[in-house]
Amino acid sequence: MPSSPSRRGFIAAGSGLAAATALSGCSALASADSGPDTLIVHTQLGTTAPGSATYTAAVKAFHEENPGLRVKNLVNGDDLPQVYETSRLARKEPDVVMVNLYDKTLAWTEVGATVDVKGYLDDWGLRERVLPEALDEWTDGKGRLRAFPYFATNWPVAYNTALLDRAGVGSVPTTGDQLIGAARRLRAKGIQPVTVGGNDWTGQKLLAQIVQTFLTREEARQVYTDGDFSGSRGAREGIDYFVSLRDAGVFADKAQGLTSDTMTTQYNTQKAAVQSAMSSALAKVPAKTAAHTTVGGWPLAPGAAHDRPTILRSYTLIGFWISPNGVKKLPAVEKFLRFMYRPDVVSRFVTESGRDMALVTDTVSGDFPLVAEAQRLGDRVGQVLLPDLYVPPTATQPLITATSTAFTRGTSAATVRSALESAYRTA
Structure with a gap:
């Protein structure tokens, strides 16, 4: 694993994000003062990202089952990590963050921007819901689990x-x-x-x-x-x-x-x-094109280290990170994550949005044939390393x-x- 920046380095980097705060972080900074019955979730689901509509519906269902709790979503796109870091520097960060393990986020747990969730995963009885490969990828070199794994992707x-x-x-x-x-x-x-x-x-x-x-x-x-x-x-x-x-x-x-x-x-x-094409792109292929599409691996050269055409696969597309502010609302966080980990909720993301999951599920993407085909590739392809965790x-x-x-x-x-x-x- 690459060495993570120091806490001082994180703070110094964040000082250059004042413009991001002014443009898109103000709501995050203001909302973090909410009470214990309001859970602030910073998410990329709410834009055009596949799964956004399903997530919105899941939150509505959570409200119906938990009338005393409210989830308030703060939505950002690719700038989410910068906006979150800015709010964390002000100690007014959201309680839960839904983002992938990549680039800036690799250092978050190391520098205290988010917390090690391994104990919570076990205490809440959710470890068996997670694929072992996902736990491996989300665990850092010091044994800390950075977040609760959720979305995965095939990349054929x-x-x-x-x-x-x-x-x-x-x-x-x-x-x-x-x-x-x-x-x-x-x-x-x-x-x-x-x-x-x-x-x-x-x-x-x-x-x-x-x-x-x-x-x-x-x-x-x-x-x-x-x-x-x-x-x-x-x-x-x-x-x-x-x-x-x-x-x-x-x-x-x-x-x-x-x-x-x-x-x-x-x-x-x-x-x-x-x-x-990663699975989220496969899910968007129009039916006319999908009808003439097959998925496989990348062709090999003589003497390759692999014996089958290769694909990429990752279990770190989106996870639920808990912030230091979120630790103050653990009962609400636990209820929310238990709900999101429920098999019926997980299945909705597969069937309605064509998402690959980092969780155990038997559900198949019936309405997303290319995603389902990629899930069935099995030993017809080899797998190479997604380097994001090491760069x-x-x-x-x-x-x-x-x-x-x-x-x-x-x-x-x-x-x-x-x-x-x-x-x-x-x-």
Whole structure:
């Protein structure tokens, strides 16, 4: 695990967030003075995020079953971590935070911005509700459980078989050579091959997946912890493989400037034949496109460290974090989390929103066929490491900048390695 910033470092970083407070944090600061029967929940569910409508309905049901308690939601998007940190610095933070384990949030429990919830999980009898893999990912290097796990995600590769057929590609590619051949045929028909947000986190994740082609999970963990992409033979070979695919035209035109929104639009409107798509994106694929989509893994090169095409999988998409203010309202927090962990509530997120869960459930996403198909991939695919838990938080955004460099056609493998390593030196 990367070393976490000190408490002083957290406070110093937060001092630069005054603008965020003025724009979007005022409600958070004001609301934290509420009484013990009002639970303040800071969440990303309430925007367009999949699961928002189900969450709103669940809160309504919670109110009906607990007339003496009220949940007040504060909603933010990608800026939630900054807004929360600002409110925490003023000691007026919300009681519960619903956000993923990534970038800034990696340090929260270490610096006291949130509390270790392992004891509460056990005291409230909820441990058996959580998948063991999720507990592992949410537990830090000192044995602290950062949050109550909730959402997970599969991250396979979606292939539009109708477009592949139109281009004369007989089957879903499983090797790099097959992928290059498919890209040439697709381009000849005016179809973009692999669409990817090369200018944001989606491209960062796909690049990391391809870099790991020749790395074991342990080797990948080391590389993404220390950022030494040149000192690892496997990392060098993975970057060489990425560059060979890129310069053969596998990725969509000008991929280095595309975003996740562009990527999903190109795939959903059948302008591109392939995308690396987490389950929340799979849930949004229109029925017309989904009818011609199959999901699988990323094609491998000869000599790969894996024997099957690979996917990403993570159990850290959203968890329930308890703040120091939340500790003062533990009875209310316990009732809320027990409710959210109930099998019937968990099942609603699966059936109504197509969410993958970090909790034990037998419910299948019947109305979201691609999500369900991804859940059934099993041993037909291999799994590589999602590096988010190991990348130092200060390197996260520089790595996205480096990703855009990597997706720029003609950029040498040596330049890609240098850009990735510079992200860590900047950190």
